[in-house]
Amino acid sequence: MAASSPSARASRGRRAPRATGDDRERAILATLEELLEDRPLHAISVDDLARGAGISRPSFYFYFASKEAVLLSLFDRILAEGRAGQGDAIERLADDPPAQLRQGILAFFETFRAHRAVTLAGAEARTTSAELRAMWSRVMEAWVDEVATAISSERARGAAPSGVAARDLATALVCMNERVLHTTFAGDSPSVGEDDVVDVLVAIWLRAIYGDA
């Protein structure tokens, strides 16, 4: 339940003249992404999305169950993109800690910066939508797992000193990234500038994991 395959819409005559079906779906997605550029999710109604896509409000519900569902779909694509750009930077931490760490954090930073409006809306909708909350959790957990594993092996090979539990350390660092990037993208008042934020995060990660450097 709640997977993300909007491509269950099969069988359309090749080169269909004026396809309507998932053009509309795309239009809705595009409309949300566009509207989010200049107002927050809670200020956008289903009617706004429907109008933007050139359909009536009831028709909207033919395509999506709610505006959160639209966001979920948008978000899914971004996450896929993020996973792609991230690669195995963290797994190869040992190769060159500062560089690999920077690479991993930079991937996140760039992905979310490229879609900051959707990212911020996702954070907002987490409070309302259980589905979005679950998706977010899954992503964070995966990231924490990966980091915790990397920390453990750095400790095992003697490159990193021991200290608090690797998983707890990983969780705190990942949470930090989430929140720090959020404030930076949202531009709210205590926040780190976009040009410095990656450096700052990398510096803290290095010190937290390796002690001095």
Added chain:
Amino acid sequence: MAASSPSARASRGRRAPRATGDDRERAILATLEELLEDRPLHAISVDDLARGAGISRPSFYFYFASKEAVLLSLFDRILAEGRAGQGDAIERLADDPPAQLRQGILAFFETFRAHRAVTLAGAEARTTSAELRAMWSRVMEAWVDEVATAISSERARGAAPSGVAARDLATALVCMNERVLHTTFAGDSPSVGEDDVVDVLVAIWLRAIYGDA
């Protein structure tokens, strides 16, 4: 505009028989705090608050402009309490870094844990209410200022190595605390246990500020 003095309600005959005035106000505040114990802010309506306080919905608006305003008032008290418990731990960082840091972080932890429902609701309402967002910002800024100053003097006296800008470091660390404590209190999935969270945060702060320890 938007200060927090609900005590503008003066002149009431001494020992008034069945005082109604700010008893109601207190009742509304108490009702919100109580209802927040078992459902999130967005699932509580003005009507719920009014009924809980034994008045009609329109009467509610005599006391508060919105449910966010009630939360704002509740939040204000908690912050005052927090400021009190926190003391000057950070200013005296140099006396005994691990102990002072722990003290400062612990104060935050305990204050917010004691009112976790209100705290979580505050985070939720930030997306909706500009006033709450502003209040939250002010608190974070004050905390960042204090930490940034402390880091700078530790660096000046040679106790801490230099590195990324003190203010950026302070911002990231404070953001980390905010988010980590939030996930811990909310109990959502990647989170640090309540028993360990202070240790983990202190460990990261120490490493981030002082390098090894």
Added chain:
DNA sequence: GAAGGTATCAACAGGGTGTCGAGTCGTGTC
């Protein structure tokens, strides 16, 4: 040319918000 999935929307039901205006009830004043 009938069947069946695809797609559309007017109209409705329901719940939330915030406001208005008419009222009640004490209290201090002359």
Added chain:
DNA sequence: GACACGACTCGACACCCTGTTGATACCTTC
């Protein structure tokens, strides 16, 4: 002891938003 006034209350209203229903139109495909 009438009266005015501020504190307080609420029924009724205007609005906005959500999500559903049922009638309908449009393709295709056989």
